[in-house]
Amino acid sequence: MASKDKNDNRISQLDSSLKDDRPAEDTASAPPEEETQPEVAVPKQDEQQELQDKYLRLAAEFENYKRRAQRDQREYVQFAIEGLLKELLPIVDNLERAIQASKEQRESEGLVQGVELTLKQFLETLMRFGVRQIDSVGNPFDPALHQAVARVESRTAPDNTVVEEYQKGYLLHDRVLRAAMVAVAVAPAPADGQQDDGYEYTREHPGDAPH
Numbered sequence: 001m002a003s004k005d006k007n008d009n010r011i012s013q014l015d016s017s018l019k020d021d022r023p024a025e026d027t028a029s030a031p032p033e034e035e036t037q038p039e040v041a042v043p044k045q046d047e048q049q050e051l052q053d054k055y056l057r058l059a060a061e062f063e064n065y066k067r068r069a070q071r072d073q074r075e076y077v078q079f080a081i082e083g084l085l086k087e088l089l090p091i092v093d094n095l096e097r098a099i100q101a102s103k104e105q106r107e108s109e110g111l112v113q114g115v116e117l118t119l120k121q122f123l124e125t126l127m128r129f130g131v132r133q134i135d136s137v138g139n140p141f142d143p144a145l146h147q148a149v150a151r152v153e154s155r156t157a158p159d160n161t162v163v164e165e166y167q168k169g170y171l172l173h174d175r176v177l178r179a180a181m182v183a184v185a186v187a188p189a190p191a192d193g194q195q196d197d198g199y200e201y202t203r204e205h206p207g208d209a210p211h
Contacts, residue, residue: 092122134176134180137162138163144176151186159187164183
């Protein structure tokens, strides 16, 4: 009986040793799990519309910028000689004064005609560069075109009308190169406040512009 117990103990020890010597399961040999591929982001319909709108806005802004650049370039070409033309205008003034003085003093008709021809050629040259005179006498006073240096009471000219021009004004294309110096008509004072001095109008001090 004792021999049988010993045999059972040996068999149990062998089973235990066999279990300990059994290799561990190789987890590396297990088939790898499938890796998930990253999804490619596809713009939604709203995002696509937003990108399209942004592109159209950028295109419109660039087109506006191009037009502004072209306009600025044209204006620069048109007005680049503005300073030179301003320096030439006093020459025109002197020619006009010479013609007026010659007519008043009844000097040689040939001299007057020569100066008039010179002035005409000069004005034609200025016109080719976009310069033209401002029409003043008989027109309503315009503070953008005229500089009032006197006010004149008149019974014939409408109120606030240019009645006399002391110095001509000029435009360079659509820009005022020099405002005209003028006298402007005002309504006569009431009859009970006027002095019977024989004059039909009274000139005020230069520089009193109408308001």
